[in-house]
Amino acid sequence: MSHIQPFKALRPTATHAAQVASRPYDVLNSEEAREEARGNSLSFLQVTKSEIHLDPSIDIHSQAVYDKAAENLHRLQQEGILIQEETACYYIYTLVMNGRSQTGLVCVSAIDDYEHDLIKKHEFTRPEKEKDRIDHMRTIRAQTGNVFLAYRDVDAMNQCIENWRNTHAPLFDFTANDGIQHTIWCVNDANTVQLITSLFATQVPCTYIADGHHRAASAAKVATALADSKDVRFFLTTIFPASQLAILDYNRVIKDLHGLSADTLVSLLEKDFTISPSAIAVRPAHLHQFGMYLEGKWYLLEAKAGTYGTDPIGVLDITIFTKLILEKHLGIEDQRTDKRIDFVGGIRGLAELEKRVNTGEMQIAFSFYPVSIEQLFAIADSGNVMPPKSTWFEPKLRDGLLTHLI
Numbered sequence: 001m002s003h004i005q006p007f008k009a010l011r012p013t014a015t016h017a018a019q020v021a022s023r024p025y026d027v028l029n030s031e032e033a034r035e036e037a038r039g040n041s042l043s044f045l046q047v048t049k050s051e052i053h054l055d056p057s058i059d060i061h062s063q064a065v066y067d068k069a070a071e072n073l074h075r076l077q078q079e080g081i082l083i084q085e086e087t088a089c090y091y092i093y094t095l096v097m098n099g100r101s102q103t104g105l106v107c108v109s110a111i112d113d114y115e116h117d118l119i120k121k122h123e124f125t126r127p128e129k130e131k132d133r134i135d136h137m138r139t140i141r142a143q144t145g146n147v148f149l150a151y152r153d154v155d156a157m158n159q160c161i162e163n164w165r166n167t168h169a170p171l172f173d174f175t176a177n178d179g180i181q182h183t184i185w186c187v188n189d190a191n192t193v194q195l196i197t198s199l200f201a202t203q204v205p206c207t208y209i210a211d212g213h214h215r216a217a218s219a220a221k222v223a224t225a226l227a228d229s230k231d232v233r234f235f236l237t238t239i240f241p242a243s244q245l246a247i248l249d250y251n252r253v254i255k256d257l258h259g260l261s262a263d264t265l266v267s268l269l270e271k272d273f274t275i276s277p278s279a280i281a282v283r284p285a286h287l288h289q290f291g292m293y294l295e296g297k298w299y300l301l302e303a304k305a306g307t308y309g310t311d312p313i314g315v316l317d318i319t320i321f322t323k324l325i326l327e328k329h330l331g332i333e334d335q336r337t338d339k340r341i342d343f344v345g346g347i348r349g350l351a352e353l354e355k356r357v358n359t360g361e362m363q364i365a366f367s368f369y370p371v372s373i374e375q376l377f378a379i380a381d382s383g384n385v386m387p388p389k390s391t392w393f394e395p396k397l398r399d400g401l402l403t404h405l406i
Contacts, residue, residue: 002118002151002204003110005234006088006193010142010403011171012042016081018174020044021182021398025145026214030060042081044400046072048136048144061132066139073140084405089188090196091171091402092161093238096181097395102244103161105196106184106402108234109149109207111223114216119149120208120380123388125217126336133218138226143219143236143404146397147212150373153241154203160195172401180395184402207239208380210373211393222406229406236404238397242377247370248346248392249284251353252321253362255340258331262295265329265364272324273301281350284369287317291367293353312378317368318390325366336388343389346370 012020019040025048028036033049045052050069051060058064076082091106113119137143164187173183187193209216219235226232257265269275273290278298282291288308290301308320326332332341342362344352353365371391379386 001202002200002207003113004105004107004197004200004237004239005110006090006187006197007108007231007234007236007404008085008088009091009106010077010082010084010405011401012082013080014172016042017172017401018176020076020081020400021174021176022048022400023178024396024399025049027396030056042076044144047076047140048399061128061135063135063139066135069136070140073142082403085186087188088193089186090193092165092185092187093397093402094165094181094183095395095397096183097179100246102240102246102395103165104238104240104244105157105161106146106236106238107196108231108404109147109237109239111220111233111235113207114220114235118206119216120206121213121216122209122376122380122384122386123213123390124336124385125214129214130218130221133215134221134225137218137222137406141226141406143215143406144399145212145215145236146399146402147216147219147235147237148210148393148397149207149237149239150210150242150245150376151204151207151239152377153243154199156203157196157199158241158243160192160199164192176398182398182401207237208377210240210245210376210391226406231404232406234404236402242373245373245393247373247376248394249368249370250346250389250392251344251365251367253342253344253353253356253365254330254332255361256363258329260329265294266299268329269301269325272307272328273303276300281354282367283350284367287315287369288320289369290317290321291350291365293357293365293367294363296358312375312382313384313386316371316375316379316386316390318371318387321366321368322387345392345394347392347394 019042022044033045034052037043037045047069051065094103170183171186175181223232278300282298282300288303292299303320332338356362357365
């Protein structure tokens with residue numbers, strides 16, 4: 001069963017929460033982070049993207065960057081912008097985007113659960129991305145990046161969270177400049193804390209990483225390196241019941257056609273797909289449909305019966321795309337390392353795919369139907385992994401609102 005604990009969060013005061021809160025470190029490059037933090041000396045980007053205060057030529061993975069992050073975190077504490085909770089608490093985090101809300105529980109989850117696969121994975125990680133978070137955590141002695149977990153709904157847990165939200169005032173409640181509302185409640189009643197811990201220990205057999213595989217893997221390795229700290233055996237997570245979650249599409253753009261003409265590629269694809277020209281941008285309506293944007297035109301592709309497997313991996317659209325398009329015709333064997341392919345989160349819309357092709361940066365784009373949360377669960381349960389960049393979760397949790405000190 002799942003082992004979670006309350007924790008003494010390092011958090012902003014209520015009056016500073018909106019200024020401190022920042023988008024996750026891994027959705028911004030250094031230039032974007034500099035622009036976003038401009039004029040805001042309280043932005044938590046000073047901790048998660050601390051190179052914004054250093055010469056732009058600096059290696060963002062150098063020790064100087066991590067030292068600057070530690071300095072900035074200490075300054076925010078010294079100035080009273082960030083304070084640490086006096087007692088261990090759980091937190092309830094509600095995000096609202098475009099009128100749709102989702103609510104999760106912020107806690108710390110056991111590294112032992114991660115290592116024994118009670119926290120299930122569905123992606124491989126890359127060593128260089130792990131090392132960055134390892135060095136960051138070891139230097140600042142804190143986990144700033146939240147790992148986004150999911151679990152199958154437990155009615156008693158849903159009711160407990162809803163009861164608390166309905167009967168207590170929030171700790172923070174603000175709308176960020178991207179229009180997403182962030183509301184957080186502090187659960188500090190001993191009986192409620194015990195109930196939540198007990199519900200997970202008795203009714204939640206496992207959780208699933210939805211977003212944050214590198215943060216989780218890094219936390220596990222830091223736990224070994226910093227064995228002197230009991231806090232390091234737990235890592236910062238926000239856990240959402242499956243019914244609350246929506247997965248967006250994660251689309252692809254490719255630099256060239258691997259020596260093929262556009263007409264030749266379309267002809268080759270017709271062996272495995274039914275292809276129809278479309279007068280409008282194609283947002284697939286169901287599984288096994290794909291949109292293709294090529295030479296200023298959209299096409300609707302539908303995989304023909306018998307061209308794909310029925311197992312949890314084989315039935316995935318990204319598997320169909322990988323085998324029948326990337327590997328078979330475009331010469332791309334490894335999406336994690338091939339520089340000819342790039343990934344576009346569905347939050348950016350289909351216009352972003354058109355833009356990347358129309359500017360000449362890329363030659364072809366593909367749009368996808370989103371993976372379902374049940375597909376994600378099935379793959380993780382089977383012990384398999386998805387191809388990279390298969391899921392995009394939105395809205396994103398903000399960094400800086402709740403930090404776990406180690």
